[in-house]
Amino acid sequence: MAAVRRTPAPPPARPRRALKALGALALILALGSCAVPSAQPSGPGAIAPAPGGVRGTPRGSPGGSGPVPAGPRPGGSGGPRGGPPVSLGVDVPATPPEAPGFEVADAPRQVIVPGPASPPVRLTIPAIRVATPLVRLGRERDGSMQVPADFARAGWFAEGLTPGQVGPAVIAGHVDSKTGPAVFFRLRELRPGDTVQVERADGARLRFVVEQARSFPKATFPTAEVFGPAPWAALRLVTCGGDFDRARGSYRDNLVVFARLASVSR
């Protein structure tokens, strides 16, 4: 249980009525039919899939989001009741209120590919001109992950999760062969926001967005971070980096690019 604190709400501000009414009208017009309920009642265990966009467009003026004062106080918290009458319990959605400075959007929904899992067959990364079929990878006898035999192709860890399911799907490719660059030679150039596309055997086309890229020594490879639980449909692209250890014939580091599913099309 994290520390939670309850504080009284600040005194209500006195808005300028006319301006506010005008703003409200403008907002209503602007929102139009976008104002849909953000979280529909759903069946047990259901996580609403929303292919094609998790969030609405941020609206409202880009106001200052100043720091929030928070003080130490343990324990649970409740809400201060009283003040203006609060009418909870109405079973109809309402027009979102005017809230200057706030991004107004549906609560984030899980983006997944609905239906059964299907293996990824092709990987495209426009920013670094990667376009490769995907081979299937398992584990070696020593428990480590197999790598593609073909330096020009990337491979998907088929004993793990499938792109489009909640959890981490892992794709590995060589940075180089013995003679020159291989399929993931330019992986190090990827930056947050770059697009990574995966095509599955069922025809689903998945667009992932890079969140971060990090290097780890192989000796302390963070298996939990790369293969462990992820709360959304995730993709990890792995190659080698750092110094090349000639005695072992192996790079010392792994470069891991972390990406998150943003949208799905067929």
Added chain:
Amino acid sequence: MRGVLRAFLTVALAVCVLGMPRLAAPAQAAPGDQAMIRIAHFSPDASYVDVYMVSLNRKQLFPNVFYKGVSAYWKVAAGPFTYEVRPAGATPESTPAIRVTGKLDAGKAYTVAAVGPKAQLRGVLFRDDMSPSAPGKAKVRFLDAAIDLPQVDIALAGGRTLSSAVSFPQPTRYAQLSSGNYKVEVRRTGAEAVLVKGNVAVRQGTVTSVALLGGAGKPRELFAFGDATGTRVAPSGGIRTGAGGTAPSSRAPAAPVLLLAVAAGAGLLAVSTRRRVRA
């Protein structure tokens, strides 16, 4: 001219040997200072509410969140945050029905939920543990968000007790289970009669929360929602994805170095030519 050429080659060689570039540093975002959070609405009779989330980097309003709505996680800056709940459509200046302030630790995941009857709404913030389950197992925890239930024990039908003395509105610790479909029974602590029962299905590698919901006119039930999913059996250690063909010293210098050498040589050439002209 031979002297110039020799100077050029010397400089080029020096650049190649001394200025050998290391592999460029990989893209380094700074996500270490972010936390993951999601919102949940478990108040059976509060219906539609507006949820305000203010963190260090974002001010967000999620309108019309409904009972049993659980959002996906999203990332916000770690640090202080405020969660407020108002009736749907209420102005942001109005007194919130819930106001919770707390602090989010970098790299951690949280759920903030509205619980209780509408007349006694309260917010709870709790940590979600996304560390891997034991090999071949799934992780499950329970949250008692049902109204008017006594302290309860939660057990698998005909067997193992998963959590005992669970009370509103605290989450239990995660229990490790094998894959399967389980019948789960909820009893008053120490008593025999089953108050609520339901089915919970889990798969290897998954992390699941199950909320005990209902009361105030809504049916009592077990409501399962996923926290995260991990690889069933992860491979061990690093991944051997390189043969060294582009590693420094095993091949001709990379193009930028050559360019640099050529540029340096050209500069030297220019300088010595001018000198010669002067002389």
